[in-house]
Amino acid sequence: MLALDFAFFTPDVISGYIVKGFIFSLQLTIVAMLGGIVLGTLLALMRLSGKTWLVMPAAAYVNTMRSVPLVMVILWFFLLIPLVIGRPLGAETSALITFTLFEAAYYSEIMRAGIQSVSRGQVAAGYALGMSYRQTMGLVVLPQAFRNMLPVLLTQTIILFQDTSLVYAIGAYDLLKGFEIAGKNFNRPVETYLVAAVLYFIISFSLSMLVRKLQQRIAIVR
Amino acid sequence: MSSWDWQVFCKETTSGDVAPSCFGSGGDITYLDWLLSAWGWTLSVSVLALLVALLLGSLMGILRTTPHRGLVLLGNAWTELFRNIPLLVQIFLWYHVVPALIPPLRDVPSFVLVVMGLGLFTSARISEQVRAGIQSLAGGQRMAGLAMGFTLPQTYRHVLLPMAYRIIIPPLTSESMNIIKNSSVAFAVSISELTLFALQAQEETSRGVEVYLAVSGLYFISAFAINRAALFIENRVRVPGMIGGGGH
Numbered sequence: 001m002l003a004l005d006f007a008f009f010t011p012d013v014i015s016g017y018i019v020k021g022f023i024f025s026l027q028l029t030i031v032a033m034l035g036g037i038v039l040g041t042l043l044a045l046m047r048l049s050g051k052t053w054l055v056m057p058a059a060a061y062v063n064t065m066r067s068v069p070l071v072m073v074i075l076w077f078f079l080l081i082p083l084v085i086g087r088p089l090g091a092e093t094s095a096l097i098t099f100t101l102f103e104a105a106y107y108s109e110i111m112r113a114g115i116q117s118v119s120r121g122q123v124a125a126g127y128a129l130g131m132s133y134r135q136t137m138g139l140v141v142l143p144q145a146f147r148n149m150l151p152v153l154l155t156q157t158i159i160l161f162q163d164t165s166l167v168y169a170i171g172a173y174d175l176l177k178g179f180e181i182a183g184k185n186f187n188r189p190v191e192t193y194l195v196a197a198v199l200y201f202i203i204s205f206s207l208s209m210l211v212r213k214l215q216q217r218i219a220i221v222r
Numbered sequence: 223m224s225s226w227d228w229q230v231f232c233k234e235t236t237s238g239d240v241a242p243s244c245f246g247s248g249g250d251i252t253y254l255d256w257l258l259s260a261w262g263w264t265l266s267v268s269v270l271a272l273l274v275a276l277l278l279g280s281l282m283g284i285l286r287t288t289p290h291r292g293l294v295l296l297g298n299a300w301t302e303l304f305r306n307i308p309l310l311v312q313i314f315l316w317y318h319v320v321p322a323l324i325p326p327l328r329d330v331p332s333f334v335l336v337v338m339g340l341g342l343f344t345s346a347r348i349s350e351q352v353r354a355g356i357q358s359l360a361g362g363q364r365m366a367g368l369a370m371g372f373t374l375p376q377t378y379r380h381v382l383l384p385m386a387y388r389i390i391i392p393p394l395t396s397e398s399m400n401i402i403k404n405s406s407v408a409f410a411v412s413i414s415e416l417t418l419f420a421l422q423a424q425e426e427t428s429r430g431v432e433v434y435l436a437v438s439g440l441y442f443i444s445a446f447a448i449n450r451a452a453l454f455i456e457n458r459v460r461v462p463g464m465i466g467g468g469g470h
Contacts, residue, residue: 071407072406162306193311200308
């Protein structure tokens with residue numbers, strides 16, 4: 001039995017190794033969530049537009065992203081972005097772009113279900129009031145779709161937060177990397193991985209409890 | 223961007239010479255050999271982890287629907303624990319922490335540890351689906367079973383589970399496809415599967431696009447094969463008269 005020793009986890013170690021990674025993981029989560037929801041909503045609107053030239057590319061994009069492992073997508077973008085822009089790009093910037101574009105595919109499926117959950121009568125009512133397509137979508141359908149799908153969107157964001165650890169593949173400095181480097185430098189990998197797991201668990205678990213509470217509060221009475 | 227060079231797969235990994243048959247001979251292997259063996263590792267990890275996940279996920283899901291408070295609590299705790307830690311962190315726990323804390327596990331190959339890690343991670347998701355499937359049945363089903371004189375295990379075996387599993391085939395299918403994709407994290411503990419092949423072959427050959435395309439294609443084919451197999455099962459076990467379970 002190995003003796004565990006957490007004594008090296010001083011405030012200096014935490015601020016020196018962990019905080020930097022934690023901030024990047026949070027930044028990555030928030031950027032990919034906001035960007036992903038905006039792009040995802042656009043993709044969902046394209047897929048529901050009924051126009052083949054909009055439906056086809058959106059469907060192809062979403063299905064391609066969803067059929068490849070996230071790790072491979074991270075590697076793909078890390079390989080391709082420099083080829084396209086002609087200069088190397090840092091792992092962190094590459095991760096921000098990748099996660100935004102990748103999550104857009106997942107958020108778009110959620111938004112598509114959300115838009116489809118709004119009854120047809122709402123669209124008809126919008127048009128009957130003389131609203132344009134843009135107004136009906138923006139003022140009638142999307143607000144209800146967001147509300148219906150808010151718990152699912154947030155659950156996807158918790159998964160996104162957990163998935164940020166996969167930037168390990170390109171060596172970006174995220175929360176997990178911070179723990180890993182601290183563990184290597186102090187030769188305490190067992191303790192650092194344990195603390196990392198506990199920290200990830202506390203964050204994800206409390207967020208999912210909050211989502212559950214929210215779900216009960218915002219459920220629309222039908 | 224330079225033009226395609228698919229011949230890279232016929233190159234031998236050590237000498238870099240192009241093998242005439244595209245397969246290595248005399249102890250040397252080509253990148254194609256390596257790719258296929260990596261595919262084998264990906265499939266082995268996925269299938270074994272899926273078995274672990276189905277077994278433990280079903281057990282925990284069933285426990286969560288029993289009338290025993292303690293068992294419900296156990297199932298809930300299991301599910302929350304394995305659902306709220308990132309898969310990569312769980313894999314590191316199995317690889318670095320578990321053998322350090324439990325010395326008899328020190329000699330277990332990392333392949334087994336990854337199967338356990340991926341299996342337990344997925345078992346939490348399957349437990350959710352099994353629970354939801356059982357709870358979606360009308361409450362009268364359970365009561366009818368018990369009223370007929372079945373014991374609780376018999377009620378599950380003959381009344382509740384046969385229907386619940388048919389209902390959850392679609393989410394189970396997507397979870398089985400997810401496990402193929404999720405097996406890619408095994409690269410982090412040096413299992414020689416597709417993602418690790420992608421990383422290493424890209425580095426050695428500098429033909430990243432060709433290598434990544436081949437690997438992504440194999441992931442796609444694997445997930446698609448699972449999708450078709452599940453559809454076949456869904457149609458075979460379909461209960462006549464039910465809305466769900468129709469083919470495409």
